[in-house]
Amino acid sequence: AQTVTQSQPEMSVQEAETVTLSCTYDTSESDYYLFWYKQPPSRQMILVIRQEAYKQQNATENRFSVNFQKAAKSFSLKISDSQLGDAAMYFCAYDNNDMRFGAGTRLTVKP
């Protein structure tokens, strides 16, 4: 079974600074999708960014970008110019016909 590992249970960042959240995964597949989801306190999980494994170019969504290293099975999320509203649990997820999530990283943003 595919596994997703987030080695940082908690991270903190100063407002306006940059932070990187780590994620590694294990799979024998060559074609799959990777996601970062955000879950604010007591609110719904929402998609932050998505990466197709067959694309070498790293996905970018405004202040959010990923560093996808397929050979290393690594998929980190970089948040630039951090804002107070970025504070949340962040989940890395792997999908090849069923979505598997990591344990999450709690991000705190300090004003």
Added chain:
Amino acid sequence: EAGVAQSPRYKIIEKRQSVAFWCNPISGHATLYWYQQILGQGPKLLIQFQNNGVVDDSQLPKDRFSAERLKGVDSTLKIQPAKLEDSAVYLCASSLETGAKSGANVLTFGAGSRLTVL
């Protein structure tokens, strides 16, 4: 568009009682998922439906959990009898099927149903 609706939002029961959660996905979404999220952990897939057929239920504890998606729209997840370790948030999500692999689709999550088993 309306989001994924779930009810109830909160439920407290005693162990060995039964509980049922309901989910109404986004209109037109063929795929529906139930996840269990225990406090401090990531969501764990319990069951995935494609229309009204089961795609994956390998992690569903079938001795006590059951789920159905009649008519390929709404879904119900039932736990009977509940155990203390079932205390969690039960998340429902749905997605469109636009390709051979469901990973091409983005999941839209509901707000979740928080279960406390005493």
